[in-house]
Amino acid sequence: MSLFEELKRRNVFRVAIGYAITAWLLLQLVDLVLENVNAPDWVMQVFMLALLIGFPLAIFFAWAFELTPEGVKREADVDRSQSIAPQTGRKMDRNIIIAMALALAYFAYDKFSGPDMQPVPISQETTQSGDIAATANLNPAPTVEKSIAVLPFVDMSPDGDQAYFADGISEEILNVLVKTHSLKVAGRTSSFQFRGRDEDLRSIGEKLGVANILEGSIRKANNRVRITAQLVTASDGFHLWSETYDRELTDIFAIQDEIARSITDALAIELNLTDPGQSLVSASTGNMEAYDRYLEARGLIAQRLDFARSMQLLNEATRMDPEFAEGWAANAQAHSLSIYYIASDSAEILQLAESMANKALALDPTLSMAHSVLGDIYRDRFEWMKAKDSYLRALALNPDEIEANEQYAQLLWRANYFEEALKYSSRAAELDPLSKLNLTVNASIRYASGDHVGGWTDINKVLQMGGSKANIDFTFQHAIYMALADGDFQKAIAFTNDFANWQLVQANDPLITAHYGQLVQALSSREETLAFLSTGDYSAVSPWVNAYWAIDVFWAMYYEDYDLAGKILEAGSTRDYQLGMLDPTVISDPFLAPVHNSGAYKRLVKKIKLYDFWRENGFPPYCKPVGDDDFACNQD
Numbered sequence: 001m002s003l004f005e006e007l008k009r010r011n012v013f014r015v016a017i018g019y020a021i022t023a024w025l026l027l028q029l030v031d032l033v034l035e036n037v038n039a040p041d042w043v044m045q046v047f048m049l050a051l052l053i054g055f056p057l058a059i060f061f062a063w064a065f066e067l068t069p070e071g072v073k074r075e076a077d078v079d080r081s082q083s084i085a086p087q088t089g090r091k092m093d094r095n096i097i098i099a100m101a102l103a104l105a106y107f108a109y110d111k112f113s114g115p116d117m118q119p120v121p122i123s124q125e126t127t128q129s130g131d132i133a134a135t136a137n138l139n140p141a142p143t144v145e146k147s148i149a150v151l152p153f154v155d156m157s158p159d160g161d162q163a164y165f166a167d168g169i170s171e172e173i174l175n176v177l178v179k180t181h182s183l184k185v186a187g188r189t190s191s192f193q194f195r196g197r198d199e200d201l202r203s204i205g206e207k208l209g210v211a212n213i214l215e216g217s218i219r220k221a222n223n224r225v226r227i228t229a230q231l232v233t234a235s236d237g238f239h240l241w242s243e244t245y246d247r248e249l250t251d252i253f254a255i256q257d258e259i260a261r262s263i264t265d266a267l268a269i270e271l272n273l274t275d276p277g278q279s280l281v282s283a284s285t286g287n288m289e290a291y292d293r294y295l296e297a298r299g300l301i302a303q304r305l306d307f308a309r310s311m312q313l314l315n316e317a318t319r320m321d322p323e324f325a326e327g328w329a330a331n332a333q334a335h336s337l338s339i340y341y342i343a344s345d346s347a348e349i350l351q352l353a354e355s356m357a358n359k360a361l362a363l364d365p366t367l368s369m370a371h372s373v374l375g376d377i378y379r380d381r382f383e384w385m386k387a388k389d390s391y392l393r394a395l396a397l398n399p400d401e402i403e404a405n406e407q408y409a410q411l412l413w414r415a416n417y418f419e420e421a422l423k424y425s426s427r428a429a430e431l432d433p434l435s436k437l438n439l440t441v442n443a444s445i446r447y448a449s450g451d452h453v454g455g456w457t458d459i460n461k462v463l464q465m466g467g468s469k470a471n472i473d474f475t476f477q478h479a480i481y482m483a484l485a486d487g488d489f490q491k492a493i494a495f496t497n498d499f500a501n502w503q504l505v506q507a508n509d510p511l512i513t514a515h516y517g518q519l520v521q522a523l524s525s526r527e528e529t530l531a532f533l534s535t536g537d538y539s540a541v542s543p544w545v546n547a548y549w550a551i552d553v554f555w556a557m558y559y560e561d562y563d564l565a566g567k568i569l570e571a572g573s574t575r576d577y578q579l580g581m582l583d584p585t586v587i588s589d590p591f592l593a594p595v596h597n598s599g600a601y602k603r604l605v606k607k608i609k610l611y612d613f614w615r616e617n618g619f620p621p622y623c624k625p626v627g628d629d630d631f632a633c634n635q636d
Contacts, residue, residue: 007063009085010075014092015062016055021099023051147184147210148263149234150174152195153227154217166218167192168295169227171302173214173259178400186210187402187432188302205234209433212240214263223249229259249288285327290320294327297334304437307338318356328360329370333403336376339581346580350377368397372404379411380580384613387411402431406438409445414584415610416620418449429458436462436475444478447485448589455482473502477586480551484558485591492558493523496551512548519552526559534564538571547576550586557592565592566600573604584608596623596633605631 007013030047066075067088150173153166170192177185186208194204201213216229230242241262285291297313300306314331318324335353339346354377360370371394378387391408394401406428412421425442432438439458447455459482462475476499483492500516515536522528533556538549549572556565569587576582587604595601605611611631619625623633 010063010066011085011089011092012059012062014089014096015058018092018096018099019055019058021096021103023055025099025103026051145211146182147186148177148212148214148231149186149191149204149208149210150177151204151213151215152192153215153229156217156219156226158219158221162218162220164296164299165220165292167299169218170216171298172295173229173263177263178398184210185400185431187435187438189436189438190432190434192302193434201232201234201237207434209430210234220249225249227259231263285317285321285324287321287324290317290324290327293317293320294324294330298330301330301334301337304337304341307334307341310334311338323363325360325363325367325370328356328363329367329373332356332360332370332373333376336373336380339380346380350380350580353377366397368394368401368404371397372401372407375404375411376407379407379414382608382610384411384415384609385616388617400431402428402435402438405431406435406441409441410585413441413445413448414588415613415617416588416623418445418620421445422449434465436465436472440475440478444482444585444589447478447482452482452486473499476502477547477550481554481586481589481591484554485589489558493520496520496523496555499551515548519555523555529555530559530561530564533568536568538568538575547572547583547586549573549575553587554591557594562594562598566595566598569595570600570604577607582608584610590622593622593634602631 027048064075065072066078066083066085068078068082068084150170153170155161155163155166157165171188174185174188174191177183190208205211205213211234212231213234214229214231216227218228219226224246225248226244226246228242228244231240232238233240243259243262245258285294293313294317297310297317300310300313311331311334314327314334317327318331321327332353335349335356338344339349353373357370357373357377360367361374364370371390375387375390375394378384378390388408388411391404391411394404395408398404405424409421409423409425409428412418412424422442422445425438425445428438429435429442439462443455443458443462446452446458459475459479462472463479476495479495480492480499483495497520500520518532519529522532533552536549536552538552549568553565553568553572556562556568569592573582573584573587584604587601592601602611614620614623614631615625619631623631626632
């Protein structure tokens with residue numbers, strides 16, 4: 001018998017085919033599971049290696065052993081006349097057919113179904129310029145030569161419980177480098193997305209648009225810390241500089257200054273930096289326990305997580321060191337942002353935040369963050385001119401302050417100054433190119449300014465990102481508006497359904513659940529949608545979700561019931577105004593232009609003192625004053 005016939009008789013070919021198909025199916029399943037748990041890339045690589053090693057072993061066992069009624073035996077010990085290999089082969093044929101059918105079914109599903117949250121080019125302009133989803137992946141951020149990203153340092157402490165400290169030190173170094181204004185520094189939100197990901201430095205550099213990367217580790221034990229840092233070029237991994245520091249924790253600010261100075265010195269000649277070598281760090285507090293709490297709290301604030309915890313930590317930090325200016329500024333920021341995340345007396349919280357910000361500025365008038373937080377507070381109180389002045393003061397002190405750029409853009413957006421807002425939202429998105437909040441703000445302002453292609457580009461980037469779902473409801477809201485403005489009915493329904501599913505999971509509010517569960521069922525019918533929206537009780541929803549009613553306004557506008565849209569707008573905005581968390585961005589978009597001359601809109605503009613701001617600061621391009629106490633807006 002030839003070798004080929006013997007291999008066939010012993011079912012070796014069947015084992016090889018069955019193993020290959022089953023291994024492929026297992027890889028798809030494992031890849032799906034690992035992606036959802038954000039496992040590092042090496043886990044998948046180990047699994048693939050195990051399957052690869054298993055293949056020759058399976059072939060060997062198929063050749064050397066045979067399944068008999070008495071169990072597995074060596075093939076040499078089996079009487080050929082008693083062999084059941086043909087029957088086993090037929091069973092294997094059936095199993096191979098089943099496995100192949102499953103593989104084909106999965107392939108077809110993966111090829112043609114796509115994910116639920118699948119961004120697609122919508123407007124005619126977008127379609128003409130190509131697939132936006134592809135553009136978001138294929139066009140990385142443009143790399144700036146004089147640029148750097150600081151990746152989160154790895155926690156190497158004995159108990160592995162100092163990740164927040166490692167993050168804090170990384171961010172402190174990042175903030176120090178920002179002071180070197182001739183050097184572009186990628187923002188924290190973007191850089192920290194690469195935590196724990198075994199990703200090639202070249203890919204990270206392309207996604208962040210930077211030419212250099214700082215990475216390192218921290219080992220903290222008792223009152224000592226070891227910090228290891230290395231500076232590399234993203235394009236080829238060439239090491240420009242590396243150093244290890246062993247210090248007492250009392251020297252932590254000196255270490256930060258030494259690292260920052262070493263980095264700028266290493267880059268100074270090659271990049272012709274105009275401001276290297278200066279002393280960049282001053283000790284913000286002499287109390288290391290207060291500083292430790294400050295670092296942990298600031299990490300939570302940056303991620304928009306657990307504001308109750310961050311405020312507790314910062315209250316402790318400022319009690320430990322009442323002269324800790326950065327601690328007071330961070331506490332003011334935590335309190336001012338918390339009104340959008342925690343049900344509370346917003347007027348009382350904002351008053352407390354204002355006193356903290358002023359305390360910080362009394363200690364250090366040059367703190368741009370404290371000025372920016374005052375801008376947030378005044379803006380949310382509708383003290384528009386005071387807010388504008390505070391933001392501009394923050395940006396004069398630090399033009400690269402990401403939070404100040406983004407929040408000032410929101411003020412201008414809320415006040416309908418779209419083109420001016422775009423200058424600042426674009427800067428925030430440039431400095432922090434993977435921030436979902438920054439990209440969503442920039443997308444909406446670009447779209448409102450007439451750049452529909454650019455708006456969809458940024459929205460699609462957000463929807464394609466993994467990781468935290470913080471602020472994704474905000475993204476869905478504006479994606480719905482943009483789809484309806486484009487007249488893409490099916491895409492608007494899909495985004496509304498995505499928003500509803502997100503809210504059902506996140507809001508934990510039976511009224512929200514019931515409202516959106518019914519709304520998505522009615523949207524295909526104009527009559528059913530308008531009938532449902534007309535029965536909504538927009539004063540009864542809990543304070544956990546603000547501005548949810550804007551989606552209902554969008555759909556009423558799409559179905560051209562402008563009276564109903566005005567009624568929902570007035571009821572919903574009144575509710576949020578009373579709760580102290582009204583966000584006018586959702587009503588300033590051009591899609592709502594047909595109601596911008598309605599009584600409901602005009603009453604709102606005057607109630608939030610926007611009309612007075614327009615009188616003092618200038619009316620937006622599409623509105624104009626009428627007499628001494630009225631205005632009119634274009635309907636286009």
